[in-house]
Amino acid sequence: MLSHESPECQERCSRIFLVLCYGEVMNASRTARERVRAELTREITDIARRHLATDGAPGLSLRAVAREMGMVSSAIYRYFPSRDDLLTALIIDGYNALGEAVEDADAVCPRDDFTGRWLAVCRAVREWALARPHEYALLYGSPVPGYQAPEDTVVAAIRDTVVYGRIISEAYAAGALTPPGGTPAPPAAFAGDAAIVRELMPGVPDDVVAQALVAWTGLFGWVSFELFGQFNNAILNRATAFDHLMRRHAALLGMPA
Amino acid sequence: MLSHESPECQERCSRIFLVLCYGEVMNASRTARERVRAELTREITDIARRHLATDGAPGLSLRAVAREMGMVSSAIYRYFPSRDDLLTALIIDGYNALGEAVEDADAVCPRDDFTGRWLAVCRAVREWALARPHEYALLYGSPVPGYQAPEDTVVAAIRDTVVYGRIISEAYAAGALTPPGGTPAPPAAFAGDAAIVRELMPGVPDDVVAQALVAWTGLFGWVSFELFGQFNNAILNRATAFDHLMRRHAALLGMPA
DNA sequence: CTCATGAGAGAGCATTGCTCTCGCAAAGGA
C-alpha cells in the first residue's frame, strides 16, 4: 500500500501532474497506457500550440483541436479538464521556451562581457516574441479573465528573470557596475521589496536593484509596445532603436560600453 | 443634391461616423430620429463599458448588452455592425479617457515643475489603469486577433503621449534637462525615427528622444507588469516602488530632483 | 396623403465549452 508521503506516490503524482499540466513526459512511463496517454497529451498541446500561433488565444478551440486529432470533442476532456487547463499548459510551455532561449543566448557570451550578455538576453526576448507574437501575448499580454495563474507556473515564469538576475549579480560582484550619479536614493519603504528582488541578484545594493527593475520593465515595455502595435507609424527601424535603447539601459546600470 | 465633397455631406458623414464609432454626439443632432439613435448608441456603449469593466473584453457579449437594454440581439446590429466595431468604440473612448486623465493631471502642476509634471502623468496612468484593469488591457494588452486599429484610433491613442512630449519639449527648451553622462550616442540609423518621435517633442536632440523612449516604455512596462500579474509575490509595496522608479526615470532624463 | 426609410422582433444557422451516459477494451487481482 502506498502512503501519500511515500516516494512512489509522490513520484507517480508528480508524473501524472506533469502529463496533465505540462504535456510532457519525463522519460519512459511505466505502463503502456501511461505512455500512450502522454503521447496523446503531447499531441494535443502541439496542435493547440499551432492553432495558438495562427489564430491567437481567443481563437483556440478545443473542438478544432479534437477535430484535427480525429477525436470527438468530449474525448479531449480526458486529457484537459477545461480549456483553461490547456491554456495553462501552453503558458508553462511558453515560459519554459522563452526561458530556454534566454539561457542559451546568455550561455554563448563570454562570462565577463556583462554588457554583451545583457544585450544577448534582450535580443533573445525580442526575437522570441517576434517569432511567436500570440504566444508572447499569452504570457505578457492581458491575462485571460477567468484564469488564475497556478503556483506552478511561477517557477517557469521566472526562468528568464533568473538569468537576468545572475548577470546583474555577477557584474556587480566583478566590480563592473559604475552607474552614473544623479539618481535619487531609494526610499526606506523600498527596502522590503528590494530584499525580495535581491534573491534573484544576490549581493546587489538597493539602488542597483531599482535600476535593474528599470531596465527589466523597459525591455518588456518595449517588446509589448512593438508587438501590440503601439509603434505603428511611429518607429520604423525597430531593431536599431531597440538595440540602442537596450545599450542605454546597460549604460544606466553602469555596465561598460 | 449633395456632392460627396460638399460641406453638408462631410458634416453629416462625420457625424454618422462619430455616432457609429465613438458612441458620442457632438451636440444637438438634426432630426429627432438621429437624436434617439445617438442616445441609444451611447446607452449601448455605456452598458458595454460596464460589462467590460466587470467581465473583461472576451466576456463582452452583444446579446447580454441587448438583453440589458430590453432589446432583441439583432437590433444591436443596427448600431454596431459587429462586435469588433463595438470594441473599437470602447477602445477609442478608453484612449480618450486616459488621455484626458493625463491632461488633467498635468494641468494642475506648475508649468516649470517638469519633474512634478512627469510624476503626475505617471501616477495618472497607473491610477487610471488600476481603476479599470480590463479597459487598460483592451488598450495596452494583447490586441484582439481579428482587430485592425482604424486610422481614427490613432489621434485618440496618442493623447497621453502628446502631453508627455510637451513636458519633455518644454523642459528641454527651459534648459532644465541636464542628463547624466556615460550613455552611448544614438547611432546614425536612429535619426529617422528620432525625427518622427520629435514631432511630439519639438526641438529635442536625438539622445534626449532616446531617453524619453526609455522612460515612456518603462512607465507602461511597469504598469503592464503590475496589472497583468507579473509582480505577484515579487513586489508588494507597489506604489512606493513605482514612485521611486519614475523618479529615477526623471533623473535619468536630466530633470531636477 | 403617400411612400420610402429606419428600426425592432423573431427565427434560424453555425459554432463554442462542457456534461452525461454508454459501451468497449485493456489492466490487474484472485
Added chain:
DNA sequence: TCCTTTGCGAGAGCAATGCTCTCTCATGAG
C-alpha cells in the same frame, strides 16, 4: 485463467455566442 475495476472514446445534448435574414410597423420627408 477468469472476473472486476479502470480508462477512454463516441455520441447526444444543453446553454450560450456572433451574425444573417425576413417580416412588420411606425416615423418622417416629399
